[in-house]
Amino acid sequence: xxxxxxxxxxxxxxxxxxxxxxxxxxxxxxxxxxxxxxxxxxxxxxxxxxxxxxxxxxxxxxxxxxxxxxxxxxxxxxxxxxxxxxxxxxxxxxxxxxxxxxxxxxxxxxxxxxxxxxxxxxxxxxxxxxxxxxxxxxxxxxxxxxxxxxxxxxxxxxxxxxxxxxxxxxxxxxxxxxxxxxxxxxxxxxxxxxxxxxxxxxxxxxxxxxxxxxxxxxxxxxxxxxxxxxxxxxxxxxxxxxxxxxxxxxxx
Numbered sequence: 153x154x155x156x157x158x159x160x161x162x163x164x165x166x167x168x169x170x171x172x173x174x175x176x177x178x179x180x181x182x183x184x185x186x187x188x189x190x191x192x193x194x195x196x197x198x199x200x201x202x203x204x205x206x207x208x209x210x211x212x213x214x215x216x217x218x219x220x221x222x223x224x225x226x227x228x229x230x231x232x233x234x235x236x237x238x239x240x241x242x243x244x245x246x247x248x249x250x251x252x253x254x255x256x257x258x259x260x261x262x263x264x265x266x267x268x269x270x271x272x273x274x275x276x277x278x279x280x281x282x283x284x285x286x287x288x289x290x291x292x293x294x295x296x297x298x299x300x301x302x303x304x305x306x307x308x309x310x311x312x313x314x315x316x317x318x319x320x321x322x323x324x325x326x327x328x329x330x331x332x333x334x335x336x337x338x339x340x341x342x343x344x345x346x347x348x349x350x351x352x353x354x355x356x357x358x359x360x361x362x363x364x365x366x367x368x369x370x371x372x373x374x375x376x377x378x379x380x381x382x383x384x385x386x387x388x389x390x391x392x393x394x395x396x397x398x399x400x401x402x403x404x
Contacts, residue, residue: 180404182249183250183252184355184401185346185347186249186252187249188356189346191252191305191399192344192359195293195307196359196397197235198263198266200286202284203364204227204366206286206369210380212280213278225260225264240256243256243257255301258301259305262300263293266292266296270282281381287316291316295318303400304399306325308396308398310329315383319395328358329396332393344358345357354400354402355403356399356400357399358396359398361393361396361397362392367388368389368390371386372385372386372387373387
């Protein structure tokens with residue numbers, strides 16, 4: 153009788169532990185997926201901000217661009233808040249996962265660092281292409297962030313659209329591109345892929361990037377003609393799938 157009761161108590165204890173572990177681990181999974189989403193949106197907010205100022209950045213006869221790190225920070229924070237409702241300058245009181253707060257702050261610093269690194273080039277006269285475009289910003293900032301955070305962050309594209317081999321998609325990303333529509337939805341909303349992989353040991357997210365009008369100067373028609381950066385245009389059209397921001401967060 154005592155043995156049966158002991159076994160029953162052990163079974164109940166194990167069941168309680170399993171439920172608690174499930175809740176804790178499930179919370180971590182949800183937090184990681186939300187953190188990945190916010191990181192992708194923040195990196196894209198920087199890309200959007202660059203695109204808005206692209207004509208000014210490339211103007212050869214205006215050496216004082218006034219595209220300063222301070223201006224960039226102000227505009228990228230406004231773009232991020234417009235997309236998420238979250239104010240980056242008030243993260244401590246924001247309703248976001250605890251793990252997201254230091255990572256968002258770090259990515260913002262790295263984004264500003266990328267803009268700071270281009271300041272000497274922006275002021276050079278008689279130089280039309282300064283090298284600062286959404287694609288280079290995304291690649292360089294993601295590399296900065298990944299180096300110090302150990303969180304996988306990458307700007308990538310379908311293999312036939314990859315210009316920089318550092319952005320070549322891995323197997324997961326290649327498969328994910330096949331799950332996206334070839335064009336953006338009529339509402340213009342991004343169809344994010346957000347899921348657990350590796351038996352629940354990692355959270356992965358893919359935020360698709362569709363060509364906007366400003367992208368077509370480099371990626372549009374006429375196909376094959378060299379753009380300002382020296383690459384051949386892809387012949388893309390507004391709304392076509394052009395790439396994605398990929399995030400992977402390991403779960404401990």
